Amino acid sequence: MKLYGVTGWKNAGKTGLVERLVAEFTARGLTVSTVKHAHQSFDVDRPGADSDRHRAAGAHEVLLASSNRVALLTELRGAPEPPLAELLTRLAPADLVLIEGYKRDAHPKIEAHRAAAGNPLIAPDDPTIRAVASDAPLALERPVFDLDDTNAIADFIAAELGL
Incomplete structure (x- = not known):
C-alpha cells in the first residue's frame, strides 16, 4: 500500500483536505482507505x-x-495506543492510504495550514513534509499549494507515489 499523510495543527483544514482528496482519488479509479489520529477519547458507538x-x-x-458496513471496535483498557505501522496491518489492501495526523511518523506528508489559526508551520523543521497546502502565500523551499486546489495537490501526491 502507498501511504501519504495530511498533517498540521488543529483547525488547519486537514479533515476537509483529506475528504476532498479521497473523493478526487476515488474519481480517478483508485481504492482509498484512511487512518485518522484522534488525540482525545472518542466513541463511534451509540450509548446503550x-x-x-x-x-x-x-x-x-x-x-x-x-449488509452496509463492518466496524471493529477495540478497547485498549490501559494498554498503549498501537503504533501507526501496526494499525496499517489491519487495513484491507488499497491503492492509497491517506493518513490524517500522525505528525511524528516517517511517512511522506503534506501540511495543511490556515493563516487565521495563527500556528507556526511544521514544515521548515520536518523533512517528511514534502509540501504545504495553505490559504495564504508562503515562501518555502518546498512546493506550496492553495489549500483548496485539490486537483493540484492530488497530482503532486500521485507523482510522489508513482500512482
Whole structure:
C-alpha cells in the first residue's frame, strides 16, 4: 500500500483536505482507505446500543457487521495506543492510504495550514513534509499549494507515489 499523510495543527483544514482528496482519488479509479489520529477519547458507538453494552461488559473487541458496513471496535483498557505501522496491518489492501495526523511518523506528508489559526508551520523543521497546502502565500523551499486546489495537490501526491 502507498501511504501519504495530511498533517498540521488543529483547525488547519486537514479533515476537509483529506475528504476532498479521497473523493478526487476515488474519481480517478483508485481504492482509498484512511487512518485518522484522534488525540482525545472518542466513541463511534451509540450509548446503550448492543455493541456498546458488549464493550461496557468488558469485551476487548466488538465486531459489528451488517449488509452496509463492518466496524471493529477495540478497547485498549490501559494498554498503549498501537503504533501507526501496526494499525496499517489491519487495513484491507488499497491503492492509497491517506493518513490524517500522525505528525511524528516517517511517512511522506503534506501540511495543511490556515493563516487565521495563527500556528507556526511544521514544515521548515520536518523533512517528511514534502509540501504545504495553505490559504495564504508562503515562501518555502518546498512546493506550496492553495489549500483548496485539490486537483493540484492530488497530482503532486500521485507523482510522489508513482500512482
